[in-house]
Amino acid sequence: MMPKAPRINSLTILIFTFSPFKTMSLNRKKFLSVSVNSKGKRQPDFNTALADADIDKRIKVTVEVEDVIVTEEERDCSDVDLVDKTLETQFKRATWTFSRVTPFWIAYFMSFFLSAAGAPTTVSGKQKHPFTRSVSDDLASFSFVDCFEDDLATAEKYIGHKVESISIQMNRRKKITMTVVTVGKFETALIAGFNLPECETLPALKAAECTVLMGGVDRTELFWQMGLTLNNNAPTGEDAFPWAGVDIAIVERGDQPSYSLTPQLLVRKGHAVHTAASTRAKQPIVVQFGLTANEHVILTFPNTYLELNARWRQFAGEINQYSTLIDATPMKDATLGTPLKADAYLTQTETFLSA
Numbered sequence: 001m002m003p004k005a006p007r008i009n010s011l012t013i014l015i016f017t018f019s020p021f022k023t024m025s026l027n028r029k030k031f032l033s034v035s036v037n038s039k040g041k042r043q044p045d046f047n048t049a050l051a052d053a054d055i056d057k058r059i060k061v062t063v064e065v066e067d068v069i070v071t072e073e074e075r076d077c078s079d080v081d082l083v084d085k086t087l088e089t090q091f092k093r094a095t096w097t098f099s100r101v102t103p104f105w106i107a108y109f110m111s112f113f114l115s116a117a118g119a120p121t122t123v124s125g126k127q128k129h130p131f132t133r134s135v136s137d138d139l140a141s142f143s144f145v146d147c148f149e150d151d152l153a154t155a156e157k158y159i160g161h162k163v164e165s166i167s168i169q170m171n172r173r174k175k176i177t178m179t180v181v182t183v184g185k186f187e188t189a190l191i192a193g194f195n196l197p198e199c200e201t202l203p204a205l206k207a208a209e210c211t212v213l214m215g216g217v218d219r220t221e222l223f224w225q226m227g228l229t230l231n232n233n234a235p236t237g238e239d240a241f242p243w244a245g246v247d248i249a250i251v252e253r254g255d256q257p258s259y260s261l262t263p264q265l266l267v268r269k270g271h272a273v274h275t276a277a278s279t280r281a282k283q284p285i286v287v288q289f290g291l292t293a294n295e296h297v298i299l300t301f302p303n304t305y306l307e308l309n310a311r312w313r314q315f316a317g318e319i320n321q322y323s324t325l326i327d328a329t330p331m332k333d334a335t336l337g338t339p340l341k342a343d344a345y346l347t348q349t350e351t352f353l354s355a
Helices: 103-114 272-278
Strands: 032-036 058-059 064-073 082-098 115-117 121-123 128-133 142-148 151-171 177-184 208-215 222-233 258-265 282-289 296-316 322-330 341-346
Touching: 032 082, 082 151, 103 115, 103 128, 103 151, 103 177, 103 296, 103 341, 222 296, 258 282, 258 296, 272 296, 272 322
Parallel strands: none
Antiparallel strands: 032 058, 032 142, 064 082, 082 177, 115 128, 121 128, 128 341, 142 151, 151 177, 151 222, 208 282, 222 258, 258 322, 282 296, 296 322, 296 341
């Protein structure tokens, strides 16, 4: 028998190697600052930007910019492979989304939308600014600057923007929201050493601070919601470009601008409002944004065609309140000469749209 081998006590050492954790790269959200002129100053002409010093107010708004570019493609003899691509036209469209808004900023963009502003007069301690639709189709243009808050080297100036449309949404007891679409020149310029203005935090204007009159009668207490959409329908096709150029040259009110309101009120069949819409009556509608004692804007639609929406009977709210949805179309008024006007009652003494 073979002798047993001597037993050897061994120690096994396990060595664990720790490698540092890899940090995931995050695309952190950056907040874009948007600055405009604080008094509603217009550009002297479409191609001349406001001076940097005139861009003196930063506001809380989300602005998304779209590059609208049209190109022409050339393909080979078999009409298969692309062999060339030529730039035909280009411009920028910006969408301004206000999650909260004040009467001043409604007045600001309304002045550019209508493009005619009268000198202010003192009324009950406020300066009344009358805005009417310009006699010509020309629209006032403005400049604005955007940049990332932590990098002023990205400050970029946009030139020749004109207001194409304004949409305001009013919901019972909630904040008023506004969306503005502007059209302007494609080329922008980085601004060295731009002085970023202080940011204005907008107090929330609510529907409870607004008034809606229909046919001269205050219907505010019956109000549930209303969408208001004004559109200049500015042409951006071939007519807007020069014969031998790629950059947009003309942005003006289209031949058929459109205006619409969609009031929804807590009324049922038999009520005067329902009857007016079912008989397709015409009556004035006046919407006041803001309390009379504070800054406010009054939009007047003196000759508005009412009709019931195809799905007019709706039930609104948590308790299923009966309501009537109306399609209201402002039409040309014989006295005013246009379908609408606006009057802003503000503390500002400077005239809007001054060059």
